[in-house]
Amino acid sequence: MLKAAGPDSVLVVPACCTSVIQGIYPNTAMNIPVYNVGFATAAASASGMSAAFRSMGKKTNVIVYAGDGGTLDIGIQALSGAFERGTDFLYICYDNEAYGNTGMQRSGGTPLGAKTTTTPGGKTDFKKDIDAIVAAHEPPYQATACAAYPQDLFKKVQKALTFRGPTFIHVLAPCPPGWRYETGKSVEVGKLAVKSGMWVLYEREYGKLTITGPSKAAIKKPVPLEEYLAPQGRFKGIDRKALETLKQRVDRTLKRFAQEEAGVC
Amino acid sequence: MLTVSTGNKAVAMAVKQAKPAVVAAYPITPQTEIVEQIAEYVTAKELATRYIAVESEHSAMAACIGAGVTGVRTFTATSSHGLLYMHEMTNWAAGARIPVVMANVNRALGPGWNIWAEHTDAMQERDTGWLQVYVASVQEAYDATLMAFRIAEHNDVLLPVMINLDGFLLSHIMQPLVADKIGDFIPPLHLPHAIDVTKPRGYGGLTGPDEHFKFRWDIERSMRDSRKVIEETQAEFNRRFGREYGWTEDYRCEDADVVVLSLGTLGKEAEMAVDSLRKEGIRAGSMRVRWFRPFPKLDLNGRDVVVIDRDYSFGFGGVLARSIEAKNRVDLFSVIAGLGGQEVTYDDIAGFIRNRRMGEEFWFGVSGDV
Structure with a gap:
């Protein structure tokens, strides 16, 4: 992601796992400036920063790097405001579908049926469709990606940064301790998310949808959802009804995407 | 202009x-x-x-x-x-x-x-x-x-x-x-x-x-x-x-026996109150506190102190009064007045000063007459 962005970039990071992995003061693991900001404020802080750089005639990329809690929940107001105002920045949400720093509590990004420390019986609500919410702001570019397909992510970051105005990339980030599987299986689990249709890779340029990469095949013939759920402890013992509802939801979503891309809807 | x-x-x-x-x-x-x-x-x-x-x-x-x-x-x-x-x-x-x-x-x-x-x-x-x-x-x-x-x-x-x-x-x-x-x-900013x-x-x-x-x-x-x-x-x-400002704006404080302290527009009313009290022979002065952070060093030695707070810290007191008390050896009369736009005239302030009860707290409009 940083490779795609290049050195004339600043990362804006609200409270999330990146707050921790960047290192402890006075050290930093990043090779570009990193500005840590209040949990709810990533998009608002970036608004100010972008305006300031542009006022100086600088083209510096302002990139928010925020988790699902900081994007779908506490940061959604600032996100909506910044997109509505046409802020010139890239917002990347890396989504591990729960509050990770605090030990895996449910977030708006947690899928139906997943166990977290605050949904020990499995979540009873659907994952919030943040991409549809972002799409409603009509940004010039938005995309989804998955950590299991890094080249796809690389290309999308590069592309997003060619647009003026607000752009959004939503990255599914499999999380071994949170999803309760062995670390070595991260790539496999990520790929299964895409192949099962639980996660769809696409781009939206000025509203126009293009399904990308392996999702093109998955959308036509997804692997059974159980193959994605089985390796993950968070779905262990998911009740039949929740599983059925989840399957129906995936079917509906894939159909919706296929129809939209074909121009049927 | x-x-x-x-x-x-x-x-x-x-x-x-x-x-x-x-x-x-x-x-x-x-x-x-x-x-x-x-x-x-x-x-x-x-x-x-x-x-x-x-x-x-x-x-x-x-x-x-x-x-x-x-x-x-x-x-x-x-x-x-x-x-x-x-x-x-x-x-x-x-x-x-x-x-x-x-x-x-x-x-x-x-x-x-x-x-x-x-x-x-x-x-x-x-x-x-x-x-x-x-x-x-x-x-x-x-x-x-x-x-x-x-x-x-x-x-x-x-x-x-x-x-x-x-x-x-x-x-x-x-x-x-x-x-x-x-x-x-205002010189250019160099952060x-x-x-x-x-x-x-x-x-x-x-x-x-x-x-x-x-x-x-x-x-x-x-x-x-x-x-x-x-x-x-x-x-x-x-x-x-050509306009002078200090930590406080002092009005007729030099020879004052009693000083009233306040923040904001109450301080202007207090100046009017001081003038009317002086006519009665009461040597009053007004010290309008301008800077609250950092908190100013105040010269209150040997005077009666009346503090008007347009604020309150519940379970503690008027914030200005208690701050003055914390930083100075004074016995003061703490008046809570003007909350939520409650009208406080210079006559009211003259009354607070004239009838001050040192060591007490007085809620204007609640505690009865001063």
Whole structure:
């Protein structure tokens, strides 16, 4: 992601796992400036920063790097405001579908049926469709990606940064301790998310949808959802009804995407 | 240039002259006129600022911080609930050493909804690392705003400054205003920790117990250093523009047996009260406290002290009164008056002074007659 962005970039990071992995003061693991900001404020802080750089005639990329809690929940107001105002920045949400720093509590990004420390019986609500919410702001570019397909992510970051105005990339980030599987299986689990249709890779340029990469095949013939759920402890013992509802939801979503891309809807 | 202005428009005019690169704006009564007036300047191309019409006060302060760390000048304005909504980020601005300048139009807090003057909003920000000044006239609102930029951005300070003006009693009243050509009174900002992509640094990352306290101490050190900067700035302001300001505005205090202390527009009423008491033979004086952070050193020796608070800390007392008590060996009469815009006339204040009961607390309108 940083490779795609290049050195004339600043990362804006609200409270999330990146707050921790960047290192402890006075050290930093990043090779570009990193500005840590209040949990709810990533998009608002970036608004100010972008305006300031542009006022100086600088083209510096302002990139928010925020988790699902900081994007779908506490940061959604600032996100909506910044997109509505046409802020010139890239917002990347890396989504591990729960509050990770605090030990895996449910977030708006947690899928139906997943166990977290605050949904020990499995979540009873659907994952919030943040991409549809972002799409409603009509940004010039938005995309989804998955950590299991890094080249796809690389290309999308590069592309997003060619647009003026607000752009959004939503990255599914499999999380071994949170999803309760062995670390070595991260790539496999990520790929299964895409192949099962639980996660769809696409781009939206000025509203126009293009399904990308392996999702093109998955959308036509997804692997059974159980193959994605089985390796993950968070779905262990998911009740039949929740599983059925989840399957129906995936079917509906894939159909919706296929129809939209074909121009049927 | 002599003109007539409201308190709000006087602040906006000073902001126009200070030329911030970024202004974050969100409306709230009775502050709104400030950000409206700035929008007029921007639209008329009289002010080349990036005007960000944010969706909340929390985002207003965040945007000022995000802009400020690139090394540019920033401004915002708020009031009451708006100030409290940005409370997380007011702490952040001071901690991140971003010299944001903000006007706060003092207003009561709900419930119930009350849009009139009270200082409780700003008092709840007193421990955040912001410098706070309280003004009492349209001219002073203008002057203090100009000085705020110079003080906040001084290399020995680099802390945010809040200019407080009473809702409606000052924000919406018309008074004469002398607006000057400010020349180089506010020098260009050089933020030593401004983001530089050629020298990448991490800002505000994880900071352990061995380091955190050093940053806290650094805020306090700068708060202490700001005293000299405030004095120098006020002296330079007086030299250039011929208007004198101090830590307090003292009125007939030299020979006073009793001194009344207050913040904001109450201080102007207190001057009228002093005049009428002097006619009765009571040697009274008024000391209007201008700077609340850093807290001024006051000369109260051997005098009776009456303090009027337009604020209250529940379970503790009037914030100004108790602060004065904490820093000075005094026995005082604490009056709580003017909350939520309650009318307090100079006759009322003369009554507080005339009938003072040292050591007691008196709630105007509640405790019966003085």
